[in-house]
Amino acid sequence: MSNEMMTLAKLRPEPGLWMDPRPVPEIGPDDVLIRIRKTGICGTDIHIWNWDDWAARTVPLGLVTGHEFAGEIVELGRNVEGLSIGQRCSGEGHLIGKTSRQSRAGKFHLDPATRGIGVNEQGAFAQYLRLPAFNVVPLPDEIDDEIGAILDPLGNAVHTALSFDLVGEDVLITGAGPIGIMAAAVARHVGARHVVITDVNPDRLALAAEVADVIPVNVAQEDLKSVESRLKMSQGFDVGMEMSGNQAALDQMVDAMVMGGRIAMLGIPPGKSPVDWSRIVFKAITIKGVYGREIFETWYKMIAMLENGLNVRKVITHRYKVADFQQGFEVMRSGRSGKVVLDWD
């Protein structure tokens, strides 16, 4: 193994990412070294590419970006047990502390000291990634590298979708981005009755209908109420998943919910937004904020569902060699893609 590797790093405070050679990371006793095979481009990476206010505030210059990956273990720290060289894996990109009350209670995803690879710590857009062995998730043979590379956002979708019981329920998803589309596929898989997904981008809605048996609704053109009557729904949606980050979508969702409905909210509004709380109170709606995924229960569930017929492959619409990463970021920024996967082999 040569001591140098190629990475995609944030070198300058302006739009873009840059190929940057770095030394292969040295691992500590509790870490593994992973040779990266495929990575997914996330909305977070687009924020970092664009260098918006959030990115400028959060991300240190010089950072190796990326947190969605699949690869193979090539080195084990001396304390590491239960993993082996050659093991194919993905992994949790949130590096958690072990001392908070939440961590000590086993609620790792609620640890306030969490740091993210590719956001606060060196990331996965690199030929090699150092990762605590604790964070490694081995991949079964049925899950290939490109699906392995999108388990992070699939985990967001699964965590959100499993927040409330969906069996036999009518489900509304606002926002047919990659995560909304995968959440729709999960809702179908676990036995929802109607799964309606909204967007204002026709390409995204067409993709949603290809990936899963869902009802796409372009809310720029069609009234959600007419869809409800077409589906013979009399009282509204039982469960909502907000996955657009758009205030208008949340308002529309609250409007379309049944009395006592439940909303899981993953979408991140860009700033403060006006919310009509009285409608939420009078409808007795429960709202749950969803961050990341449960470590490692969501990973367990999503791998089990993928082994049992959940199919989200069509959400990957573009594949590029890492040398062509510029094209991958361009298509993601255009909004005319689903997931974009980069090949590092």
Ligand code: NAD
């Ligand atoms: P995305 O930006 O690709 O998708 C959002 C979609 O919402 C787009 O297709 C957009 O056209 C659509 N949209 C805009 N206005 C709408 C409206 N009024 N009604 C319906 N749809 C509308 O995002 P993504 O990568 O799929 O992620 C979904 C959301 O989840 C984003 O807000 C993202 O920031 C957030 N996110 C949160 C977490 C977390 O841990 N909470 C993790 C990842 C992503």
Ligand code: ZN
């Ligand atoms: Zn991601």
